[in-house]
Amino acid sequence: MTLAQARKRFPLVPRDILxxxxxxxxxxxxxxxxxxxxxxxxxxxxxxxV
Numbered sequence: 083m084t085l086a087q088a089r090k091r092f093p094l095v096p097r098d099i100l101x102x103x104x105x106x107x108x109x110x111x112x113x114x115x116x117x118x119x120x121x122x123x124x125x126x127x128x129x130x131x132v
Contacts, residue, residue, distance in 0.1 A: 083113065092117045094124035 083091075088100045095117055107113040 083110065088117065092121040094128065095120050 083104065085097075085101060085104060088095075088104060089097065092100065099120070100117070103113055103117060107116065
C-alpha cells in the first residue's frame, strides 16, 4: 500500500502516523488492522467530541 492509497482509505489518520506505519510495519494484514482501528477511534473522537 502506498501513502496515497492509505490516505484515501484512512482519511482521519494523520499523515505522519500513516507514513511511519507504512515504513515500519512489514505485515500488510497487521498494517491494515492497526490503521483501521486508529481510523475508527478517530471517527468516535470526532463524532462524540472526546
